[in-house]
Amino acid sequence: MSAPATERTERPAAGAARPTDRRTGPRRRSGIPGRLALYGTLTVLALVFVAPMVWAVSGSFKPRGDIFEYPPKLLPDPATLDNFRSLLSDQPFWHWFAVSVVTAGLGTAVAVFVCAMAGFAFAKYRFAGKRLLFNVMFSSLSVPFAVIVVPLFILVVKSGLSNPWFALTVPWVAPAFGIFMMQQYIIQSIPDEIIEAARIDGAGEFGIFLRVVLPLLRPSLGALAVWQFLQSYNSFMWPLVLISDVDHYTLPLGLNILFRAEQRQFDLVLPGAVLASVPTILVFLLLRKQLLEGLSTGAVKG
Template identity: 70%
Template sequence: MSTIASAVRVRSGRALLYATLFLLLLAFLAPLLWALSGSFKPRGDIFGYPPKLIPDPLTFDNYRHLVDQQPFWRWFLMSTGVAAIATVVSVSVCALAGYGFAKFRFAGKRLLFGVMFSSLSIPFAVILVPLFVILVKTGLGSPWFALIVPWAAPAFGIFMMQQYIVQSVPDSVLEAARIDGASEFGIFWRIVLPLLRPSLGALALWTFLQSYNSFLWPLVLVSDSSQYTLPLGLQTLFVSENRQYDLVMAGAVLAVVPAVALFVLLRKQLLEGLSTGAVKG
Protein backbone atom coordinates (compact mmCIF):
# COMPACT_ATOMS: atom_id res chain seq x y z
CA MET A 1 0.00 0.00 0.00
CA SER A 2 2.81 2.39 0.86
CA THR A 3 4.37 1.83 -2.58
CA ILE A 4 1.05 2.56 -4.32
CA ALA A 5 0.48 5.67 -2.18
CA SER A 6 4.00 6.87 -2.92
CA ALA A 7 3.48 6.37 -6.67
CA VAL A 8 0.19 8.28 -6.50
CA ARG A 9 1.86 11.17 -4.67
CA VAL A 10 4.65 11.28 -7.24
CA ARG A 11 2.20 11.33 -10.14
CA SER A 12 0.04 13.95 -8.44
CA GLY A 13 3.10 16.09 -7.82
CA ARG A 14 4.17 15.80 -11.43
CA ALA A 15 0.68 16.64 -12.66
CA LEU A 16 0.58 19.72 -10.43
CA LEU A 17 4.05 20.76 -11.63
CA TYR A 18 3.13 20.35 -15.31
CA ALA A 19 -0.12 22.27 -14.80
CA THR A 20 1.74 25.11 -13.08
CA LEU A 21 4.37 25.26 -15.83
CA PHE A 22 1.65 25.25 -18.49
CA LEU A 23 -0.13 28.18 -16.82
CA LEU A 24 3.14 30.08 -16.54
CA LEU A 25 3.82 29.37 -20.21
CA LEU A 26 0.43 30.79 -21.14
CA ALA A 27 1.09 33.88 -19.00
CA PHE A 28 4.40 34.51 -20.78
CA LEU A 29 3.02 33.81 -24.25
CA ALA A 30 -0.26 35.70 -23.87
CA PRO A 31 1.13 39.19 -24.73
CA LEU A 32 2.98 37.84 -27.78
CA LEU A 33 -0.08 35.91 -28.97
CA TRP A 34 -2.27 38.98 -28.51
CA ALA A 35 0.21 41.12 -30.46
CA LEU A 36 0.37 38.50 -33.20
CA SER A 37 -3.41 38.38 -33.37
CA GLY A 38 -3.79 42.17 -33.31
CA SER A 39 -1.22 42.62 -36.07
CA PHE A 40 -3.63 40.89 -38.47
CA LYS A 41 -6.74 42.83 -37.37
CA PRO A 42 -8.13 46.18 -38.47
CA ARG A 43 -7.51 48.83 -35.81
CA GLY A 44 -11.16 48.93 -34.81
CA ASP A 45 -11.25 45.19 -34.07
CA ILE A 46 -8.25 45.06 -31.74
CA PHE A 47 -10.26 46.13 -28.70
CA GLY A 48 -13.53 44.65 -29.87
CA TYR A 49 -15.78 42.86 -27.40
CA PRO A 50 -15.92 39.97 -26.98
CA PRO A 51 -12.20 39.69 -27.77
CA LYS A 52 -11.22 37.28 -30.55
CA LEU A 53 -7.82 35.64 -30.70
CA ILE A 54 -8.29 34.53 -34.32
CA PRO A 55 -8.65 37.58 -36.60
CA ASP A 56 -11.87 37.77 -38.58
CA PRO A 57 -11.36 39.19 -41.12
CA LEU A 58 -7.64 38.56 -41.41
CA THR A 59 -5.70 41.39 -43.05
CA PHE A 60 -2.06 42.11 -43.93
CA ASP A 61 -2.69 45.85 -44.27
CA ASN A 62 -0.97 46.60 -40.96
CA TYR A 63 2.32 45.15 -42.21
CA ARG A 64 1.99 46.86 -45.58
CA HIS A 65 1.27 50.26 -44.00
CA LEU A 66 4.12 49.82 -41.52
CA VAL A 67 6.65 49.08 -44.24
CA ASP A 68 5.32 51.47 -46.91
CA GLN A 69 4.26 54.48 -44.81
CA GLN A 70 6.79 54.35 -41.97
CA PRO A 71 10.62 54.13 -42.00
CA PHE A 72 10.42 50.72 -40.34
CA TRP A 73 13.38 49.18 -42.11
CA ARG A 74 15.60 52.13 -41.15
CA TRP A 75 14.64 51.65 -37.50
CA PHE A 76 15.17 47.93 -37.84
CA LEU A 77 18.62 48.23 -39.41
CA MET A 78 19.68 50.81 -36.82
CA SER A 79 18.71 48.54 -33.93
CA THR A 80 20.14 45.34 -35.37
CA GLY A 81 23.35 47.06 -36.50
CA VAL A 82 24.01 48.65 -33.12
CA ALA A 83 23.11 45.45 -31.28
CA ALA A 84 25.34 43.31 -33.51
CA ILE A 85 28.35 45.60 -33.04
CA ALA A 86 27.72 45.87 -29.29
CA THR A 87 27.53 42.08 -29.05
CA VAL A 88 30.85 41.53 -30.82
CA VAL A 89 32.59 44.19 -28.72
CA SER A 90 31.06 42.98 -25.47
CA VAL A 91 31.89 39.31 -26.02
CA SER A 92 35.48 40.15 -26.96
CA VAL A 93 36.11 42.53 -24.06
CA CYS A 94 34.37 40.40 -21.44
CA ALA A 95 36.20 37.23 -22.51
CA LEU A 96 39.58 38.96 -22.29
CA ALA A 97 38.79 40.70 -19.00
CA GLY A 98 37.33 37.54 -17.48
CA TYR A 99 40.41 35.58 -18.52
CA GLY A 100 42.66 38.20 -16.93
CA PHE A 101 40.76 38.16 -13.63
CA ALA A 102 40.57 34.36 -13.58
CA LYS A 103 44.11 33.32 -14.50
CA PHE A 104 46.52 36.22 -13.84
CA ARG A 105 47.89 37.81 -10.69
CA PHE A 106 48.52 41.55 -10.66
CA ALA A 107 48.57 44.39 -8.18
CA GLY A 108 45.14 45.63 -7.19
CA LYS A 109 43.35 42.66 -8.70
CA ARG A 110 41.01 42.10 -5.75
CA LEU A 111 40.23 45.79 -5.42
CA LEU A 112 39.55 46.19 -9.14
CA PHE A 113 37.39 43.08 -9.26
CA GLY A 114 35.49 44.22 -6.16
CA VAL A 115 34.78 47.63 -7.69
CA MET A 116 33.68 46.00 -10.94
CA PHE A 117 31.44 43.52 -9.13
CA SER A 118 29.94 46.23 -6.90
CA SER A 119 28.88 48.16 -9.99
CA LEU A 120 26.30 45.44 -10.63
CA SER A 121 24.22 46.97 -7.82
CA ILE A 122 24.09 50.41 -9.48
CA PRO A 123 20.98 50.96 -11.64
CA PHE A 124 21.71 52.22 -15.13
CA ALA A 125 19.40 55.19 -14.55
CA VAL A 126 21.85 56.50 -11.93
CA ILE A 127 24.76 56.78 -14.38
CA LEU A 128 22.68 57.63 -17.46
CA VAL A 129 22.96 61.43 -17.21
CA PRO A 130 26.68 61.52 -16.19
CA LEU A 131 27.51 59.11 -19.01
CA PHE A 132 25.59 61.24 -21.49
CA VAL A 133 27.38 64.42 -20.34
CA ILE A 134 30.81 62.76 -20.58
CA LEU A 135 30.17 61.51 -24.10
CA VAL A 136 28.87 64.88 -25.28
CA LYS A 137 31.72 66.86 -23.67
CA THR A 138 34.34 64.57 -25.20
CA GLY A 139 32.76 64.74 -28.64
CA LEU A 140 31.81 61.05 -28.60
CA GLY A 141 28.05 61.53 -28.67
CA SER A 142 27.57 60.06 -32.15
CA PRO A 143 24.69 57.56 -31.88
CA TRP A 144 26.58 54.76 -33.63
CA PHE A 145 29.30 55.01 -30.99
CA ALA A 146 27.40 56.16 -27.92
CA LEU A 147 24.63 53.57 -28.25
CA ILE A 148 27.27 50.82 -27.95
CA VAL A 149 29.10 52.22 -24.91
CA PRO A 150 26.82 50.86 -22.14
CA TRP A 151 27.18 47.31 -23.50
CA ALA A 152 30.87 47.40 -24.43
CA ALA A 153 32.16 46.01 -21.11
CA PRO A 154 29.22 45.09 -18.84
CA ALA A 155 30.19 44.02 -15.33
CA PHE A 156 27.77 41.12 -15.57
CA GLY A 157 29.54 39.78 -18.66
CA ILE A 158 33.01 40.09 -17.11
CA PHE A 159 31.88 38.35 -13.93
CA MET A 160 30.17 35.62 -15.94
CA MET A 161 33.31 34.96 -18.01
CA GLN A 162 35.55 35.01 -14.94
CA GLN A 163 33.41 32.46 -13.12
CA TYR A 164 33.13 30.18 -16.14
CA ILE A 165 36.88 30.28 -16.84
CA VAL A 166 37.70 29.46 -13.21
CA GLN A 167 35.45 26.39 -13.37
CA SER A 168 36.10 25.19 -16.93
CA VAL A 169 39.70 26.04 -17.85
CA PRO A 170 42.29 23.99 -15.87
CA ASP A 171 45.56 25.72 -14.96
CA SER A 172 47.44 22.58 -15.98
CA VAL A 173 46.33 22.99 -19.59
CA LEU A 174 47.56 26.58 -19.68
CA GLU A 175 50.88 25.67 -18.09
CA ALA A 176 51.41 22.86 -20.61
CA ALA A 177 50.79 25.31 -23.46
CA ARG A 178 53.27 27.80 -21.99
CA ILE A 179 55.90 25.04 -21.68
CA ASP A 180 55.33 24.24 -25.36
CA GLY A 181 56.17 27.85 -26.19
CA ALA A 182 52.69 29.21 -26.92
CA SER A 183 52.20 32.96 -26.48
CA GLU A 184 49.59 34.28 -24.04
CA PHE A 185 47.38 35.48 -26.86
CA GLY A 186 47.84 32.16 -28.65
CA ILE A 187 46.78 30.33 -25.49
CA PHE A 188 43.70 32.51 -25.20
CA TRP A 189 42.79 32.15 -28.89
CA ARG A 190 43.48 28.44 -29.39
CA ILE A 191 42.71 26.96 -25.97
CA VAL A 192 40.56 29.25 -23.85
CA LEU A 193 38.09 30.55 -26.44
CA PRO A 194 37.02 27.08 -27.70
CA LEU A 195 36.27 26.09 -24.10
CA LEU A 196 34.17 29.23 -23.63
CA ARG A 197 31.70 28.61 -26.47
CA PRO A 198 28.70 27.85 -24.22
CA SER A 199 29.21 30.93 -22.05
CA LEU A 200 30.04 33.10 -25.07
CA GLY A 201 26.78 32.05 -26.70
CA ALA A 202 24.79 32.93 -23.59
CA LEU A 203 26.58 36.27 -23.21
CA ALA A 204 26.08 37.10 -26.90
CA LEU A 205 22.35 36.45 -26.64
CA TRP A 206 22.06 38.49 -23.42
CA THR A 207 24.03 41.43 -24.83
CA PHE A 208 22.15 41.46 -28.13
CA LEU A 209 18.78 41.51 -26.39
CA GLN A 210 19.85 44.19 -23.91
CA SER A 211 21.07 46.49 -26.68
CA TYR A 212 18.32 45.63 -29.15
CA ASN A 213 15.53 46.25 -26.61
CA SER A 214 17.11 49.33 -25.02
CA PHE A 215 14.71 52.26 -24.88
CA LEU A 216 15.78 54.72 -22.16
CA TRP A 217 19.37 55.25 -23.38
CA PRO A 218 18.43 55.87 -27.05
CA LEU A 219 15.58 58.13 -25.87
CA VAL A 220 18.09 60.36 -24.05
CA LEU A 221 20.81 60.16 -26.68
CA VAL A 222 19.06 60.32 -30.07
CA SER A 223 17.35 63.51 -31.17
CA ASP A 224 17.40 63.01 -34.94
CA SER A 225 14.41 60.96 -36.10
CA SER A 226 16.49 59.53 -38.95
CA GLN A 227 18.63 57.74 -36.34
CA TYR A 228 15.80 56.26 -34.27
CA THR A 229 16.14 52.68 -33.12
CA LEU A 230 13.24 50.28 -33.40
CA PRO A 231 11.85 50.86 -29.86
CA LEU A 232 11.94 54.62 -30.39
CA GLY A 233 10.32 54.33 -33.79
CA LEU A 234 7.48 52.17 -32.52
CA GLN A 235 7.04 54.56 -29.61
CA THR A 236 6.39 57.42 -32.04
CA LEU A 237 3.51 55.41 -33.51
CA PHE A 238 2.06 54.79 -30.06
CA VAL A 239 2.19 58.42 -28.88
CA SER A 240 0.80 59.82 -32.13
CA GLU A 241 -2.64 61.37 -32.14
CA ASN A 242 -4.27 58.25 -33.59
CA ARG A 243 -2.39 55.77 -31.33
CA GLN A 244 -1.71 53.33 -34.12
CA TYR A 245 -1.97 50.12 -32.11
CA ASP A 246 -2.30 48.05 -35.26
CA LEU A 247 1.05 49.22 -36.63
CA VAL A 248 2.72 48.93 -33.23
CA MET A 249 1.61 45.31 -32.92
CA ALA A 250 2.81 44.52 -36.42
CA GLY A 251 6.15 46.14 -35.62
CA ALA A 252 6.43 44.24 -32.33
CA VAL A 253 5.91 40.94 -34.14
CA LEU A 254 8.60 41.76 -36.70
CA ALA A 255 10.92 42.96 -33.93
CA VAL A 256 10.87 39.48 -32.35
CA VAL A 257 12.38 37.87 -35.46
CA PRO A 258 16.09 38.73 -34.82
CA ALA A 259 15.91 37.56 -31.21
CA VAL A 260 14.31 34.25 -32.19
CA ALA A 261 16.80 33.77 -35.03
CA LEU A 262 19.75 34.40 -32.69
CA PHE A 263 18.32 32.01 -30.12
CA VAL A 264 17.96 29.28 -32.76
CA LEU A 265 21.50 29.98 -33.97
CA LEU A 266 22.98 29.76 -30.46
CA ARG A 267 20.76 27.03 -29.06
CA LYS A 268 23.55 24.44 -29.11
CA GLN A 269 25.88 26.67 -27.09
CA LEU A 270 23.10 27.50 -24.65
CA LEU A 271 22.24 23.84 -24.08
CA GLU A 272 25.93 23.00 -23.60
CA GLY A 273 26.20 25.77 -21.02
CA LEU A 274 23.18 24.48 -19.13
CA SER A 275 24.44 20.90 -19.11
CA THR A 276 27.92 22.02 -18.01
CA GLY A 277 26.45 23.97 -15.14
CA ALA A 278 24.33 20.98 -14.12
CA VAL A 279 27.34 18.66 -14.05
CA LYS A 280 29.51 21.07 -12.10
CA GLY A 281 26.76 22.19 -9.74
Protein backbone atom coordinates (compact mmCIF):
# COMPACT_ATOMS: atom_id res chain seq x y z
CA MET A 1 0.00 0.00 0.00
CA SER A 2 1.36 3.37 -0.94
CA ALA A 3 1.82 6.03 1.68
CA PRO A 4 -0.71 8.89 1.75
CA ALA A 5 0.11 11.90 -0.34
CA THR A 6 0.26 14.10 2.74
CA GLU A 7 3.08 12.04 4.19
CA ARG A 8 5.24 12.09 1.06
CA THR A 9 8.30 14.29 1.14
CA GLU A 10 9.91 15.21 -2.11
CA ARG A 11 13.65 15.71 -2.07
CA PRO A 12 15.04 18.46 -4.24
CA ALA A 13 16.84 17.24 -7.31
CA ALA A 14 20.61 17.31 -7.35
CA GLY A 15 21.94 20.67 -8.40
CA ALA A 16 18.66 22.44 -7.70
CA ALA A 17 19.03 25.84 -6.08
CA ARG A 18 17.94 26.09 -2.47
CA PRO A 19 15.75 28.96 -1.29
CA THR A 20 18.56 30.29 0.89
CA ASP A 21 20.87 30.55 -2.10
CA ARG A 22 18.55 33.07 -3.74
CA ARG A 23 18.99 35.46 -0.82
CA THR A 24 22.77 35.22 -0.73
CA GLY A 25 23.30 37.74 -3.51
CA PRO A 26 21.01 40.45 -2.08
CA ARG A 27 22.52 39.97 1.38
CA ARG A 28 26.01 40.47 0.06
CA ARG A 29 24.96 43.49 -1.96
CA SER A 30 23.19 45.01 1.04
CA GLY A 31 26.39 44.71 3.12
CA ILE A 32 28.52 46.68 0.65
CA PRO A 33 27.31 50.16 1.72
CA GLY A 34 27.96 49.31 5.37
CA ARG A 35 31.50 48.19 4.59
CA LEU A 36 32.16 51.29 2.52
CA ALA A 37 30.93 53.47 5.38
CA LEU A 38 33.14 51.57 7.84
CA TYR A 39 36.24 51.82 5.67
CA GLY A 40 35.54 55.49 5.01
CA THR A 41 35.23 56.21 8.73
CA LEU A 42 38.43 54.32 9.52
CA THR A 43 40.26 56.16 6.75
CA VAL A 44 39.16 59.54 8.11
CA LEU A 45 40.19 58.58 11.64
CA ALA A 46 43.58 57.34 10.41
CA LEU A 47 44.16 60.63 8.62
CA VAL A 48 43.19 62.58 11.75
CA PHE A 49 45.68 60.65 13.89
CA VAL A 50 48.49 60.56 11.33
CA ALA A 51 48.22 64.18 10.13
CA PRO A 52 49.90 65.77 13.22
CA MET A 53 52.86 63.41 12.96
CA VAL A 54 53.22 64.04 9.23
CA TRP A 55 53.08 67.79 9.84
CA ALA A 56 55.72 67.52 12.61
CA VAL A 57 58.09 65.50 10.41
CA SER A 58 57.61 67.90 7.51
CA GLY A 59 58.00 71.00 9.69
CA SER A 60 61.16 69.68 11.33
CA PHE A 61 62.94 70.05 7.96
CA LYS A 62 61.61 73.56 7.23
CA PRO A 63 63.09 76.92 8.19
CA ARG A 64 61.21 78.69 10.96
CA GLY A 65 59.55 81.10 8.56
CA ASP A 66 58.11 78.29 6.41
CA ILE A 67 56.57 76.19 9.21
CA PHE A 68 53.29 78.14 9.35
CA GLU A 69 53.11 79.18 5.72
CA TYR A 70 49.69 79.15 4.08
CA PRO A 71 48.69 77.18 2.18
CA PRO A 72 50.82 74.56 3.93
CA LYS A 73 53.20 72.42 1.90
CA LEU A 74 53.58 68.75 2.69
CA LEU A 75 57.13 68.56 1.35
CA PRO A 76 59.61 71.14 2.64
CA ASP A 77 61.06 73.37 -0.05
CA PRO A 78 63.89 73.88 0.63
CA ALA A 79 64.59 71.04 3.08
CA THR A 80 67.20 71.76 5.74
CA LEU A 81 68.89 69.95 8.61
CA ASP A 82 69.76 73.14 10.46
CA ASN A 83 66.92 72.57 12.93
CA PHE A 84 68.38 69.23 14.01
CA ARG A 85 71.91 70.67 14.16
CA SER A 86 70.78 73.55 16.36
CA LEU A 87 68.81 71.26 18.64
CA LEU A 88 71.62 68.76 19.14
CA SER A 89 74.44 71.30 19.45
CA ASP A 90 72.87 74.25 21.29
CA GLN A 91 70.51 72.38 23.64
CA PRO A 92 71.22 69.52 26.12
CA PHE A 93 68.89 67.29 24.13
CA TRP A 94 70.92 64.10 24.59
CA HIS A 95 70.88 64.60 28.37
CA TRP A 96 67.11 64.89 28.30
CA PHE A 97 66.88 61.88 26.00
CA ALA A 98 69.12 59.73 28.21
CA VAL A 99 67.24 60.62 31.41
CA SER A 100 63.86 59.82 29.85
CA VAL A 101 64.88 56.55 28.19
CA VAL A 102 66.90 55.17 31.13
CA THR A 103 64.38 56.04 33.84
CA ALA A 104 61.44 54.83 31.75
CA GLY A 105 63.27 51.60 30.89
CA LEU A 106 64.27 50.88 34.50
CA GLY A 107 60.83 51.78 35.81
CA THR A 108 59.18 49.53 33.23
CA ALA A 109 61.42 46.55 33.97
CA VAL A 110 60.88 46.84 37.74
CA ALA A 111 57.15 47.48 37.39
CA VAL A 112 56.57 44.49 35.11
CA PHE A 113 58.34 42.14 37.54
CA VAL A 114 56.69 43.58 40.67
CA CYS A 115 53.21 43.59 39.11
CA ALA A 116 53.59 40.01 37.93
CA MET A 117 54.73 38.86 41.37
CA ALA A 118 51.97 40.78 43.20
CA GLY A 119 49.34 39.60 40.72
CA PHE A 120 50.48 36.00 41.23
CA ALA A 121 50.15 36.39 45.00
CA PHE A 122 46.64 37.85 44.77
CA ALA A 123 45.54 35.22 42.24
CA LYS A 124 46.91 32.00 43.72
CA TYR A 125 47.50 32.48 47.46
CA ARG A 126 45.23 32.78 50.45
CA PHE A 127 46.37 34.96 53.35
CA ALA A 128 44.85 37.11 56.06
CA GLY A 129 43.68 40.51 54.85
CA LYS A 130 43.93 39.57 51.18
CA ARG A 131 40.54 41.02 50.21
CA LEU A 132 41.10 44.21 52.20
CA LEU A 133 44.57 44.73 50.78
CA PHE A 134 43.35 44.13 47.24
CA ASN A 135 40.44 46.55 47.67
CA VAL A 136 42.75 49.25 49.01
CA MET A 137 45.16 48.69 46.13
CA PHE A 138 42.40 48.70 43.53
CA SER A 139 40.69 51.78 44.98
CA SER A 140 43.93 53.75 44.48
CA LEU A 141 43.08 53.81 40.77
CA SER A 142 40.45 56.43 41.55
CA VAL A 143 42.98 58.80 43.17
CA PRO A 144 44.48 61.31 40.69
CA PHE A 145 48.25 61.51 40.71
CA ALA A 146 48.03 65.28 41.31
CA VAL A 147 46.55 64.56 44.76
CA ILE A 148 49.54 62.53 45.97
CA VAL A 149 52.34 64.35 44.14
CA VAL A 150 53.14 66.71 47.04
CA PRO A 151 53.10 64.02 49.80
CA LEU A 152 55.18 61.78 47.53
CA PHE A 153 57.69 64.58 46.95
CA ILE A 154 58.02 65.22 50.70
CA LEU A 155 58.45 61.50 51.37
CA VAL A 156 61.16 61.15 48.74
CA VAL A 157 63.07 64.23 49.89
CA LYS A 158 62.86 63.38 53.62
CA SER A 159 64.06 59.86 52.88
CA GLY A 160 67.14 61.17 51.09
CA LEU A 161 66.12 59.48 47.84
CA SER A 162 65.79 62.59 45.70
CA ASN A 163 68.47 61.52 43.22
CA PRO A 164 66.77 62.10 39.84
CA TRP A 165 67.78 58.74 38.40
CA PHE A 166 66.13 56.97 41.34
CA ALA A 167 63.26 59.29 42.19
CA LEU A 168 61.92 59.39 38.64
CA THR A 169 61.23 55.64 38.76
CA VAL A 170 59.58 55.52 42.21
CA PRO A 171 55.97 56.36 41.25
CA TRP A 172 55.92 53.71 38.51
CA VAL A 173 57.32 50.59 40.18
CA ALA A 174 54.01 49.15 41.43
CA PRO A 175 51.03 50.59 39.54
CA ALA A 176 47.66 49.35 40.72
CA PHE A 177 46.46 48.87 37.15
CA GLY A 178 49.38 46.57 36.38
CA ILE A 179 48.79 44.45 39.49
CA PHE A 180 45.11 44.12 38.68
CA MET A 181 45.88 43.25 35.05
CA MET A 182 48.34 40.52 36.05
CA GLN A 183 45.99 39.12 38.68
CA GLN A 184 43.13 38.80 36.18
CA TYR A 185 45.34 37.26 33.50
CA ILE A 186 46.80 34.68 35.90
CA ILE A 187 43.34 33.67 37.12
CA GLN A 188 42.11 33.16 33.55
CA SER A 189 45.18 31.60 31.94
CA ILE A 190 47.11 29.61 34.56
CA PRO A 191 45.27 26.65 36.13
CA ASP A 192 46.03 25.56 39.66
CA GLU A 193 47.00 22.08 38.42
CA ILE A 194 50.18 23.43 36.82
CA ILE A 195 51.28 25.03 40.08
CA GLU A 196 50.42 21.93 42.12
CA ALA A 197 52.40 19.74 39.70
CA ALA A 198 55.43 22.00 40.12
CA ARG A 199 55.12 21.77 43.91
CA ILE A 200 54.95 17.99 43.72
CA ASP A 201 58.15 18.02 41.68
CA GLY A 202 59.84 19.87 44.54
CA ALA A 203 59.95 23.42 43.16
CA GLY A 204 59.89 26.30 45.64
CA GLU A 205 57.32 29.07 45.51
CA PHE A 206 59.68 31.64 44.01
CA GLY A 207 61.00 29.03 41.60
CA ILE A 208 57.45 28.28 40.50
CA PHE A 209 56.91 31.95 39.80
CA LEU A 210 60.14 32.33 37.82
CA ARG A 211 60.14 29.06 35.88
CA VAL A 212 56.45 28.23 35.48
CA VAL A 213 54.29 31.32 35.84
CA LEU A 214 56.47 34.06 34.38
CA PRO A 215 57.03 32.39 30.97
CA LEU A 216 53.27 31.90 30.59
CA LEU A 217 52.67 35.61 31.19
CA ARG A 218 54.62 36.77 28.14
CA PRO A 219 51.63 38.27 26.24
CA SER A 220 50.32 40.20 29.24
CA LEU A 221 53.85 41.27 30.22
CA GLY A 222 54.37 42.75 26.76
CA ALA A 223 51.10 44.66 26.91
CA LEU A 224 51.90 45.95 30.40
CA ALA A 225 55.43 46.93 29.36
CA VAL A 226 54.13 49.07 26.48
CA TRP A 227 51.59 50.80 28.69
CA GLN A 228 54.06 51.33 31.54
CA PHE A 229 56.84 52.66 29.31
CA LEU A 230 54.49 55.23 27.78
CA GLN A 231 53.27 56.31 31.22
CA SER A 232 56.78 56.88 32.54
CA TYR A 233 58.28 58.25 29.33
CA ASN A 234 55.51 60.85 28.88
CA SER A 235 55.32 61.87 32.54
CA PHE A 236 55.38 65.63 33.00
CA MET A 237 54.08 66.61 36.44
CA TRP A 238 56.38 64.46 38.61
CA PRO A 239 59.64 65.48 36.87
CA LEU A 240 58.47 69.11 36.95
CA VAL A 241 58.08 68.95 40.74
CA LEU A 242 61.22 66.93 41.38
CA ILE A 243 63.93 68.25 39.04
CA SER A 244 65.43 71.73 39.08
CA ASP A 245 68.62 71.12 37.06
CA VAL A 246 68.08 71.67 33.34
CA ASP A 247 70.63 68.98 32.45
CA HIS A 248 68.53 66.40 34.31
CA TYR A 249 65.25 67.37 32.66
CA THR A 250 63.25 64.72 30.87
CA LEU A 251 62.22 65.16 27.26
CA PRO A 252 58.73 66.55 28.05
CA LEU A 253 60.29 69.19 30.32
CA GLY A 254 63.03 70.04 27.85
CA LEU A 255 60.63 70.44 24.94
CA ASN A 256 58.38 72.52 27.15
CA ILE A 257 61.28 74.95 27.75
CA LEU A 258 61.73 75.37 24.02
CA PHE A 259 58.01 75.84 23.51
CA ARG A 260 57.68 78.42 26.28
CA ALA A 261 60.71 80.41 25.13
CA GLU A 262 60.23 84.05 24.25
CA GLN A 263 60.07 83.37 20.52
CA ARG A 264 58.47 79.89 20.76
CA GLN A 265 61.20 77.95 19.02
CA PHE A 266 59.02 75.70 16.87
CA ASP A 267 61.99 75.03 14.62
CA LEU A 268 63.54 73.19 17.60
CA VAL A 269 60.37 71.79 19.14
CA LEU A 270 59.34 69.88 16.00
CA PRO A 271 62.64 68.00 15.46
CA GLY A 272 62.75 67.35 19.20
CA ALA A 273 59.26 65.84 19.08
CA VAL A 274 60.21 63.68 16.09
CA LEU A 275 63.32 62.34 17.83
CA ALA A 276 61.40 61.84 21.08
CA SER A 277 58.89 59.59 19.32
CA VAL A 278 61.58 57.13 18.19
CA PRO A 279 61.83 55.15 21.50
CA THR A 280 58.06 54.74 21.76
CA ILE A 281 57.84 53.50 18.17
CA LEU A 282 60.68 51.03 18.77
CA VAL A 283 59.04 49.73 21.96
CA PHE A 284 55.79 49.15 20.10
CA LEU A 285 57.52 47.40 17.19
CA LEU A 286 59.51 45.14 19.52
CA LEU A 287 56.52 44.21 21.69
CA ARG A 288 53.68 44.41 19.18
CA LYS A 289 53.27 40.61 19.04
CA GLN A 290 52.96 40.29 22.83
CA LEU A 291 50.71 43.35 22.93
CA LEU A 292 48.26 41.96 20.36
CA GLU A 293 48.28 38.52 21.97
CA GLY A 294 47.60 40.02 25.39
CA LEU A 295 44.73 42.15 24.12
CA SER A 296 43.17 39.32 22.11
CA THR A 297 43.46 36.90 25.05
CA GLY A 298 41.75 39.37 27.33
CA ALA A 299 39.02 39.98 24.78
CA VAL A 300 38.30 36.25 24.35
CA LYS A 301 38.54 35.17 27.97
CA GLY A 302 37.24 38.35 29.59
